[in-house]
Amino acid sequence: MIWNPTKECMSRDQMHSLQSKRLQKLVTYVYHNVPFYRNKMQQMDVAPEDIQSIDDIVKLPFTTKQDLRDNYPYGLQAAPASEIVRVHASSGTTGNPTIVGYTRKDLAVWSEVMARCLTAYGVTRDDTFSVSYGYGLFTGGLGAHYGVENLGATVIPTSTGNTEKHIRLIRDLNISGIACTPSYALYLAESLEKMGLKREDISLRIGAFGAEPWTENMRKEIEERLGLKAYNLYGLSEIMGPGVSYECSEQNGSHICEDHFYPEIINPETLEQLPYGEQGELVFTTLTKEGLPLLRYRTKDLCTLMEGQCACGRTSVRMGRIVGRSDDMLIIRGINVFPSQVESVILEMQEFEPQYMLVVDRVNNLDTLQVQVEVRRDFFSDDIGRMLNMKKRLADRLKSVLSISADVKLMEPSSIERSQGKGKHVIDKRILK
Numbered sequence: 243m244i245w246n247p248t249k250e251c252m253s254r255d256q257m258h259s260l261q262s263k264r265l266q267k268l269v270t271y272v273y274h275n276v277p278f279y280r281n282k283m284q285q286m287d288v289a290p291e292d293i294q295s296i297d298d299i300v301k302l303p304f305t306t307k308q309d310l311r312d313n314y315p316y317g318l319q320a321a322p323a324s325e326i327v328r329v330h331a332s333s334g335t336t337g338n339p340t341i342v343g344y345t346r347k348d349l350a351v352w353s354e355v356m357a358r359c360l361t362a363y364g365v366t367r368d369d370t371f372s373v374s375y376g377y378g379l380f381t382g383g384l385g386a387h388y389g390v391e392n393l394g395a396t397v398i399p400t401s402t403g404n405t406e407k408h409i410r411l412i413r414d415l416n417i418s419g420i421a422c423t424p425s426y427a428l429y430l431a432e433s434l435e436k437m438g439l440k441r442e443d444i445s446l447r448i449g450a451f452g453a454e455p456w457t458e459n460m461r462k463e464i465e466e467r468l469g470l471k472a473y474n475l476y477g478l479s480e481i482m483g484p485g486v487s488y489e490c491s492e493q494n495g496s497h498i499c500e501d502h503f504y505p506e507i508i509n510p511e512t513l514e515q516l517p518y519g520e521q522g523e524l525v526f527t528t529l530t531k532e533g534l535p536l537l538r539y540r541t542k543d544l545c546t547l548m549e550g551q552c553a554c555g556r557t558s559v560r561m562g563r564i565v566g567r568s569d570d571m572l573i574i575r576g577i578n579v580f581p582s583q584v585e586s587v588i589l590e591m592q593e594f595e596p597q598y599m600l601v602v603d604r605v606n607n608l609d610t611l612q613v614q615v616e617v618r619r620d621f622f623s624d625d626i627g628r629m630l631n632m633k634k635r636l637a638d639r640l641k642s643v644l645s646i647s648a649d650v651k652l653m654e655p656s657s658i659e660r661s662q663g664k665g666k667h668v669i670d671k672r673i674l675k
């Protein structure tokens with residue numbers, strides 16, 4: 243099923259002209275309503291008339307999270323306060339949070355794109371769907387919530403917390419779909435097992451997971467333990483929230499709602515636009531947003547874009563998995579290391595739980611990396627030889643994948659702190675020194 247075939251399956255030519263028309267309108271709108279953009283464009287000597295087609299986007303300035311912070315709270319907002327009906331804020335661990343205001347039309351677009359995602363996963367009006375992203379300033383909860391309502395399925399706004407009660411509801415209300423972070427999905431699986439329940443005792447069939455990077459191995463693990471089919475859901479608050487892109491049944495990349503969010507891939511150092519197929523930083527321009535429209539917003543997310551019709555019938559550009567964030571990337575002894583690389587190694591080995599922490603430090607001017615990983619209960623033993631062997635195999639495998647050696651620390655089952663929202667996987671002590 244396709245929620246909006248007109249928009250999701252239009253020819254590339256039609257999409258090009260729709261995007262061109264929308265970009266022209268957007269540029270005129272921000273030029274007249276956002277001094278920040280008018281100044282930037284004047285400095286670059288570009289006027290709204292210079293933008294004739296979507297290909298002219300390269301003439302426009304980029305926007306960064308820092309720009310949003312520098313103009314905190316409402317500096318980049320284009321619509322008057324009287325038109326804003328809701329505000330979300332991105333968590334951001336340091337500095338000012340990013341404030342995002344939505345007009346009524348923005349909220350309608352958001353619930354439309356979320357309904358497209360859910361339909362692609364196979365959710366129908368007959369489903370009962372639990373939204374277990376946090377409700378509140380974070381966009382996950384309310385964003386997914388209104389998508390489910392728009393689609394016409396039954397939404398259960400479980401949010402996070404009280405996992406036992408949540409599991410009872412999943413069982414008693416025959417909840418068939420769930421949206422949450424992959425970290426929380428695992429936590430849910432663990433809690434289910436602790437309560438003595440099996441995946442056969444519940445009837446979850448569809449999971450919409452996102453808000454943090456995850457791997458193919460993580461997908462298998464979650465599907466196996468919860469007995470559902472796991473789909474990717476991508477989004478970020480600055481652009482809208484969840485619903486920017488979604489996987490279809492083919493699961494070969496995530497379809498971008500390109501009629502609203504125009505994607506580009508750039509080289510994060512030179513800022514040059516890269517061709518489809520090359521890995522780089524993902525950049526979005528919000529083609530229809532009124533509250534906080536953004537030109538060429540640098541997401542810091544690293545991935546590739548793919549063109550070409552998908553077997554599902556949709557024609558939109560797809561994005562590959564996020565392989566990491568350029569600012570999540572650790573540089574250890576000069577080598578780029580992404581937590582996701584460690585995750586995929588751990589998940590390849592059956593001895594370990596998908597619970598890990600990278601601890602980076604600097605000793606005598608040399609960077610050190612410790613990988614703490616939880617051993618599964620069935621594999622944890624007093625047999626030192628066996629444990630040492632397990633540790634060595636993981637260390638060898640990490641070395642070959644990361645190109646640097648890591649000190650492996652085997653941890654007892656359930657000793658690493660669980661997350662109900664986005665998982666935390668890095669402690670970088672170098673920052674504190």
Ligand code: ADP
Pocket residue numbers: 331332333334380381382451452453454455456474475476477478479480483541543564567
């Ligand atoms: P906050 O900034 O408060 O953490 P956001 O929801 O705005 O909250 O975070 C958006 C970021 O979350 C994205 O830029 C991306 O790094 C990550 N993210 C969201 N969905 C996915 C996904 N499906 N896969 C990988 N990363 C994701």
Ligand code: ZN
Pocket residue numbers: 490491492497552553554555556
């Ligand atoms: Zn598809």
